[in-house]
Amino acid sequence: MTEKPDGGPVASELRPASSEALEGRIRGLQHALGQLLDNARRLTYGEHQRAVRLHRQLQEQTATARRESRSLVDAKTAEALSEAEPKARLLADRLAPGLAAVPPNDARWRSRQLVGAGVPAYVRVGELDAGTPVVAPLLRTNGWKVTGDRNETARRLLQSIALRLVAAAEPFRLRVDAFDPKLTGMMGLLGHLTTKYPQLVPRATHTAEQLHTVLSGLVDVSSLRASRQAQLGHERFEDLLKETGQVTDPYRVVILFDYPFGIDTLAQRDLLRLAATAGRRGICFLVHYDASTAAELDVDSKQLLELLDPVAIVNDRVEVAQLPPARLDPPFDASVAAGICDVIAEQAEIAVLPTIDFERTLPDRLTWWRPVKDEIGTVIGYDDRTPALVRLRSGNPALPHVLVGGAVGQGKSNLLLVMIHGLAARYSPADLEMYLLDFKHGVEFSALGPGPDRPHWLPQIRVLGVHSDRAFGLAVLRHLSDELARRSEVFKSHGNVADIAELAPGPDRPPRILVVLDEFQVLLEDDDELADEAAKLLERLVRLGRAYGVHVVLATQTIEGVKRLSTRRDSIFGQVPYRIALKTTPADSQAILRSGNTAAAELQFRGEAVLNANFGSPDDNQHVLVSFADKRVLDSLREELWTRAGDAAHPPRVFHLAEPARLTDTATAVQPELGRPWTGLPIAVTEEPVAVEVRPEPGAGVLVLGDGPADALGVLTGLAVSTAAGAVEPPRFVFVDGTNSAPAVAEGKDTLVRVLRELGCEVETVDKHDDIAPRLFALRDTMRNGQAGGTYLLGFGFHGVPRMQVHAEGYFESPANALQEIVRDGPAQGLITYGWWNRLHVCTEQLGYGRGNVATHMFLRHPQDGVRAVAGPLVRWASEPHRALLWDGLHPEAQVVVPFAALRADEVERAVELLRR
Numbered sequence: 001m002t003e004k005p006d007g008g009p010v011a012s013e014l015r016p017a018s019s020e021a022l023e024g025r026i027r028g029l030q031h032a033l034g035q036l037l038d039n040a041r042r043l044t045y046g047e048h049q050r051a052v053r054l055h056r057q058l059q060e061q062t063a064t065a066r067r068e069s070r071s072l073v074d075a076k077t078a079e080a081l082s083e084a085e086p087k088a089r090l091l092a093d094r095l096a097p098g099l100a101a102v103p104p105n106d107a108r109w110r111s112r113q114l115v116g117a118g119v120p121a122y123v124r125v126g127e128l129d130a131g132t133p134v135v136a137p138l139l140r141t142n143g144w145k146v147t148g149d150r151n152e153t154a155r156r157l158l159q160s161i162a163l164r165l166v167a168a169a170e171p172f173r174l175r176v177d178a179f180d181p182k183l184t185g186m187m188g189l190l191g192h193l194t195t196k197y198p199q200l201v202p203r204a205t206h207t208a209e210q211l212h213t214v215l216s217g218l219v220d221v222s223s224l225r226a227s228r229q230a231q232l233g234h235e236r237f238e239d240l241l242k243e244t245g246q247v248t249d250p251y252r253v254v255i256l257f258d259y260p261f262g263i264d265t266l267a268q269r270d271l272l273r274l275a276a277t278a279g280r281r282g283i284c285f286l287v288h289y290d291a292s293t294a295a296e297l298d299v300d301s302k303q304l305l306e307l308l309d310p311v312a313i314v315n316d317r318v319e320v321a322q323l324p325p326a327r328l329d330p331p332f333d334a335s336v337a338a339g340i341c342d343v344i345a346e347q348a349e350i351a352v353l354p355t356i357d358f359e360r361t362l363p364d365r366l367t368w369w370r371p372v373k374d375e376i377g378t379v380i381g382y383d384d385r386t387p388a389l390v391r392l393r394s395g396n397p398a399l400p401h402v403l404v405g406g407a408v409g410q411g412k413s414n415l416l417l418v419m420i421h422g423l424a425a426r427y428s429p430a431d432l433e434m435y436l437l438d439f440k441h442g443v444e445f446s447a448l449g450p451g452p453d454r455p456h457w458l459p460q461i462r463v464l465g466v467h468s469d470r471a472f473g474l475a476v477l478r479h480l481s482d483e484l485a486r487r488s489e490v491f492k493s494h495g496n497v498a499d500i501a502e503l504a505p506g507p508d509r510p511p512r513i514l515v516v517l518d519e520f521q522v523l524l525e526d527d528d529e530l531a532d533e534a535a536k537l538l539e540r541l542v543r544l545g546r547a548y549g550v551h552v553v554l555a556t557q558t559i560e561g562v563k564r565l566s567t568r569r570d571s572i573f574g575q576v577p578y579r580i581a582l583k584t585t586p587a588d589s590q591a592i593l594r595s596g597n598t599a600a601a602e603l604q605f606r607g608e609a610v611l612n613a614n615f616g617s618p619d620d621n622q623h624v625l626v627s628f629a630d631k632r633v634l635d636s637l638r639e640e641l642w643t644r645a646g647d648a649a650h651p652p653r654v655f656h657l658a659e660p661a662r663l664t665d666t667a668t669a670v671q672p673e674l675g676r677p678w679t680g681l682p683i684a685v686t687e688e689p690v691a692v693e694v695r696p697e698p699g700a701g702v703l704v705l706g707d708g709p710a711d712a713l714g715v716l717t718g719l720a721v722s723t724a725a726g727a728v729e730p731p732r733f734v735f736v737d738g739t740n741s742a743p744a745v746a747e748g749k750d751t752l753v754r755v756l757r758e759l760g761c762e763v764e765t766v767d768k769h770d771d772i773a774p775r776l777f778a779l780r781d782t783m784r785n786g787q788a789g790g791t792y793l794l795g796f797g798f799h800g801v802p803r804m805q806v807h808a809e810g811y812f813e814s815p816a817n818a819l820q821e822i823v824r825d826g827p828a829q830g831l832i833t834y835g836w837w838n839r840l841h842v843c844t845e846q847l848g849y850g851r852g853n854v855a856t857h858m859f860l861r862h863p864q865d866g867v868r869a870v871a872g873p874l875v876r877w878a879s880e881p882h883r884a885l886l887w888d889g890l891h892p893e894a895q896v897v898v899p900f901a902a903l904r905a906d907e908v909e910r911a912v913e914l915l916r917r
């Protein structure tokens with residue numbers, strides 16, 4: 001790759017200079033060849049015309065001779081006649097190969113042999129009486145104005161031509177749009193294809209609004225082709241095709257039935273604009289002109305018709321300039337048409353999707369991780385043969401952020417992965433940090449982080465939200481907002497620079513940040529405080545992020561109908577000049593690009609995109625084929641980059657909506673402290689767990705309340721293990737299992753005991769219900785004797801212990817009384833309880849109203865009234881999986897935490913190694 005002075009990749013990065021000159025020469029030769037072919041075709045057509053005229057003339061002479069009872073037709077005439085017919089036929093076949101020239105009742109329409117032979121420039125209009133086919137030029141002209149003494153015959157000709165063209169063209173090389181305002185249903189003949197491949201023959205439109213959409217899409221297509229042709233020096237669309245080999249850009253045929261019926265001023269304006277240059281842009285109009293229809297006031301039908309070649313049908317004879325009238329063909333049989341449509345659809349099915357390998361868009365390894373100058377840029381695919389660049393920069397021109405949209409399954413995930421990995425290969429973790437959040441299970445971001453069977457990750461990633469929830473999204477936005485403030489201080493301390501590009505590279509220059517928010521609209525969807533704050537922060541981020549080197553990629557499947565966006569749209573999207581739209585509906589195309597820009601609805605293949613660096617202005621559309629990133633290729637790239645980063649590869653903060661936190665991940669980043677056991681992770685961009693104060697004084701301990709043995713065991717594991725690892729002297733643990741050794745948690749319990757023992761702790765387990773009461777009394781007595789210091793009672797499911805409130809045999813009190821005393825008076829003696837009950841009221845029954853004065857409550861899935869009884873009437877608690885609400889009585893607000901999962905057996909070794917440090 002060559003580098004621009006500013007460090008970004010340049011368009012020619014894949015081609016040495018000499019190959020550019022070579023390409024120029026090839027282009028010139030192609031152009032000349034195209035002209036030769038065109039001339040040859042014109043000559044052939046001249047010959048065809050002459051042969052047909054001659055044939056017709058000779059036929060007439062023969063007929064006259066017969067009428068005049070001259071028994072002998074001149075021998076020369078007879079010979080000429082027999083020669084003219086095959087010649088005209090041969091030339092017709094040459095001009096209109098395959099099905100373009102075959103009559104409707106010919107057996108070849110029932111075979112699949114000729115389907116998809118090639119886009120024909122000429123088509124059959126009918127035949128002479130003797131069966132000589134008559135063909136006329138169509139696709140490279142602006143089109144035809146077809147009139148008929150009966151509307152029916154004109155419509156029929158257009159219908160037949162539509163079928164011929166679609167059947168003759170290779171898959172995806174031609175598309176036919178039809179406007180049928182009188183609902184004649186003529187296009188129903190191709191209905192089989194419309195159902196299966198609407199991108200080849202969309203359903204006919206009937207209203208002016210529908211036609212506007214089609215035409216405005218075509219205006220985009222035409223303007224894009226015009227600028228590509230000008231850029232590459234091609235007069236005609238077919239030359240452009242030859243050079244670029246763009247299978248994704250089809251010839252466009254537009255059929256208007258009963259013109260000018262149903263045409264309004266707006267449609268007429270676009271029709272005139274398009275028809276004037278149609279032939280050169282690969283667009284072709286087939287207009288059935290119904291002279292008996294009055295045009296709308298401002299529509300001058302002549303203006304359009306004058307741009308087209310006249311074709312008239314009189315008495316079932318088709319008249320084309322320079323040719324004798326040909327007999328109109330009979331209509332196609334519906335079953336023949338249906339059969340052909342099925343074959344076309346089959347061919348479309350197996351047509352090879354054009355693909356560009358991701359590796360082709362990567363620069364040479366020697367140039368990876370070059371220092372950032374004033375932009376970070378990557379190649380996302382190709383625009384014809386030119387690499388399509390996305391350059392994120394703060395100024396000159398300002399291109400800070402990207403909006404990506406496209407319908408389901410059109411390649412959005414792939415595009416985001418191509419962008420992320422393309423940047424990761426080009427810029428080092430010291431220069432580029434990434435925050436990747438997915439709000440709708442869309443992109444497979446999880447593969448980008450470390451995994452159980454994969455030590456590596458993409459080293460630039462700081463935060464990875466796999467199935468993030470809105471709360472985490474908000475936390476990330478808050479974090480980034482703080483980061484902006486931090487950067488502003490750095491800028492001030494460097495002489496008030498206004499732009500990151502002005503900071504010299506060095507330890508003080510912060511890295512660029514890439515924030516990818518997939519399905520970002522989820523954040524803003526609900527009408528709540530969170531959405532309000534998120535919208536404000538996002539607005540701030542895109543507004544200020546530009547100068548501070550924070551680049552945001554907003555991706556979505558649909559933004560129509562997202563309520564909150566309607567008011568925020570301009571303030572957010574007004575800061576986002578880059579638009580990338582994959583194939584989508586006209587409405588979403590306009591939502592992503594700009595009102596009036598429906599180019600993304602014209603795309604045919606997944607992976608195709610409209611790239612626009614000017615707020616979606618139609619003149620700046622670039623038609624791009626996004627490169628395709630194979631999963632294995634990306635994984636080996638990540639491994640390579642991770643290895644390259646070495647010790648600098650700090651693991652990302654990974655956040656899963658549907659998963660608990662992992663104790664080993666936290667222990668990798670943080671060491672437990674004395675008296676501050678961990679309850680779980682906060683919903684925030686930090687690896688610091690949420691710790692609670694547990695000192696040997698009254699009120700210490702943790703009451704875990706709510707359903708779910710697995711979650712409860714996870715919480716107790718987090719508390720116990722961090723207590724053990726943070727202690728000066730290894731404490732003792734008494735594990736009381738009120739669930740009667742529930743098998744579902746057997747592994748987690750066993751693992752907890754093993755880890756505690758490996759950490760040097762003495763662990764006693766009380767598994768049987770019958771043993772629990774005596775053990776509680778005994779522990780209480782030890783405490784009374786002042787010998788229980790440094791002991792932790794882990795009560796796993798006290799609600800499951802039978803007869804807790806019944807006086808035990810030989811005692812004047814119940815086990816609950818003993819437990820109450822332990823919980824209440826234990827802490828002052830160094831005996832602390834971490835206990836789990838399924839409900840607050842069960843806990844209260846056992847421990848009494850004051851619940852042993854313990855302040856810290858952690859709610860799992862628990863009815864809201866219980867939560868409010870403890871944490872106040874304003875608290876809302878939705879009881880989601882893998883979420884807990886922590887109330888410590890100290891902070892004014894309860895805090896949501898993600899509890900740890902219980903440890904798996906295969907984690908013991910690693911957990912011990914990490915916690916023992």
Ligand SMILES: Nc1ncnc2c1ncn2[C@@H]1O[C@H](COP(=O)(O)OP(=O)(O)OP(=O)(O)O)[C@@H](O)[C@H]1O
Nearest residue numbers: 355408409410411412413414442606607626627628
């Ligand atoms: N640029 C491309 N070139 C070739 N094939 C592609 C390209 N992009 C996507 N595809 C194909 O399309 C499929 C869908 O792509 P992808 O998962 O990226 O779409 P998506 O829009 O994110 O889908 P969803 O909306 O379901 O998440 C991929 O499995 C891949 O085979």
